Amino acid sequence: MRFFTAGESHGPCLTAIIEGLPAGLSIDIDKINQDLARRQQGYGRGGRMKIEQDTAEVLSGIRFGETLGSPVTLAIRNKDWANWGGRMAAFGEPEGKQVLEARPGHADLTGTLKYDREDIRDILERASARETAARVAVGGIAKQLLGVFGMTIVSHVTNIGGVQISESVDYASLEQRKAGSDLSCIQPDVEDKMKAAIQQAKEAGDTLGGIFEVAALQVIPGLGSHVQWDRRLDTRLAALLMSIPAIKGVEFGAGFGYAALLGSVAHDEIFYNEQQGYSRQTNRAGGIEGGMSNGEVIVARAVMKPIPTLMKPLASVDIKTKQAVKASTERSDVCAVTAAAVVGEAMLAIGLAQTLLEQFSRDNMADLATAVKSYTDRVVAK
Ligand SMILES: Cc1cc2nc3c(=O)[nH]c(=O)nc-3n(C[C@H](O)[C@H](O)[C@H](O)COP(=O)(O)O)c2cc1C
Numbered sequence: 001m002r003f004f005t006a007g008e009s010h011g012p013c014l015t016a017i018i019e020g021l022p023a024g025l026s027i028d029i030d031k032i033n034q035d036l037a038r039r040q041q042g043y044g045r046g047g048r049m050k051i052e053q054d055t056a057e058v059l060s061g062i063r064f065g066e067t068l069g070s071p072v073t074l075a076i077r078n079k080d081w082a083n084w085g086g087r088m089a090a091f092g093e094p095e096g097k098q099v100l101e102a103r104p105g106h107a108d109l110t111g112t113l114k115y116d117r118e119d120i121r122d123i124l125e126r127a128s129a130r131e132t133a134a135r136v137a138v139g140g141i142a143k144q145l146l147g148v149f150g151m152t153i154v155s156h157v158t159n160i161g162g163v164q165i166s167e168s169v170d171y172a173s174l175e176q177r178k179a180g181s182d183l184s185c186i187q188p189d190v191e192d193k194m195k196a197a198i199q200q201a202k203e204a205g206d207t208l209g210g211i212f213e214v215a216a217l218q219v220i221p222g223l224g225s226h227v228q229w230d231r232r233l234d235t236r237l238a239a240l241l242m243s244i245p246a247i248k249g250v251e252f253g254a255g256f257g258y259a260a261l262l263g264s265v266a267h268d269e270i271f272y273n274e275q276q277g278y279s280r281q282t283n284r285a286g287g288i289e290g291g292m293s294n295g296e297v298i299v300a301r302a303v304m305k306p307i308p309t310l311m312k313p314l315a316s317v318d319i320k321t322k323q324a325v326k327a328s329t330e331r332s333d334v335c336a337v338t339a340a341a342v343v344g345e346a347m348l349a350i351g352l353a354q355t356l357l358e359q360f361s362r363d364n365m366a367d368l369a370t371a372v373k374s375y376t377d378r379v380v381a382k
Pocket residue numbers: 046105106107127128129130132244245246247305307308309331332333334336339340343
């Protein structure tokens with residue numbers, strides 16, 4: 001399964017093309033739209049989110065609610081396009097003021113130099129994390145594929161601006177409660193703490209980052225492989241999570257905490273009984289050993305840097321005059337970690353779906369289900 005996205009932040013729409021989905025996968029568009037709505041939420045989001053009401057439109061590859069095996073095209077209209085019209089026109093004379101004051105921390109300066117543009121807008125439109133809406137739509141389809149095999153993706157924010165938001169989640173008990181319960185988002189009772197930190201930054205003309213945790217439950221063991229570097233599941237998932245704009249670090253399980261642990265306490269001991277088969281009582285590995293899912297919950301955390309657009313802007317340079325100026329101050333988010341967590345869910349789902357489809361490559365869901373069942377009957381029953 002491959003996918004591409006296209007679209008500028010203030011252009012007419014975002015598009016995603018997904019290739020390699022098996023035929024016969026039932027798609028619930030409402031579930032995709034629920035994730036799109038979740039990505040727009042979170043305290044600290046800017047004015048743009050009041051304008052948009054993201055929904056996915058299917059342009060190809062799905063008929064009467066089922067995939068056809070042909071490329072699936074999804075489109076998400078930018079409502080804000082109507083307000084930008086001429087300034088984002090594909091043809092005609094340039095309209096509107098050029099953006100010349102590069103923002104430190106954004107793609108502005110390097111992108112403008114590399115692509116030989118005079119207006120930073122030519123770069124920021126595509127660098128904008130608006131693009132992540134398209135990824136969430138793709139992730140919505142990946143989640144539905146994983147769901148057929150009992151796998152669920154959840155996320156929560158653990159840290160905003162250095163303030164620890166939540167303790168670790170008891171995923172084992174969540175897994176037991178899984179049947180019938182909606183685990184699309186774990187929302188610990190931390191809103192006040194989060195809001196206070198974000199409000200304080202906003203009032204100071206500043207921004208915040210943070211950390212989110214994303215997890216995959218009931219994962220089929222043996223996804224990924226130890227035999228080649230680019231087939232390791234952690235290689236792939238780390239790259240997918242790192243591809244989210246502003247994500248600057250990813251860890252699995254005990255992650256950077258491993259540095260302080262002795263081997264005797266770092267690893268998850270293995271047990272066996274006839275009823276359960278193999279089991280572990282801890283999950284410091286975060287569900288991946290030797291580049292393969294080991295059947296435990298996959299737990300990854302990603303750190304997001306503070307949003308680069310500051311209302312109290314940093315020092316910069318006008319790219320035309322080369323004079324010292326303050327960076328540009330566009331309408332912007334103050335903190336978007338909650339949104340990034342939803343994007344993280346999508347990227348985790350995409351990585352697992354891609355690995356599953358590569359491993360059990362089949363053109364239709366019936367054949368795929370048979371192949372997966374024959375494998376899990378052998379591996380899980382042992
Ligand atoms: C959901 C989400 C929303 C974001 N919103 C903004 C924003 O409003 N303003 C901004 O300057 N950056 C925002 N960013 C971060 C920038 O897109 C990102 O820092 C920029 O593209 C440069 O990429 P880099 O940080 O990976 O180097 C957001 C990121 C995400 C994931």
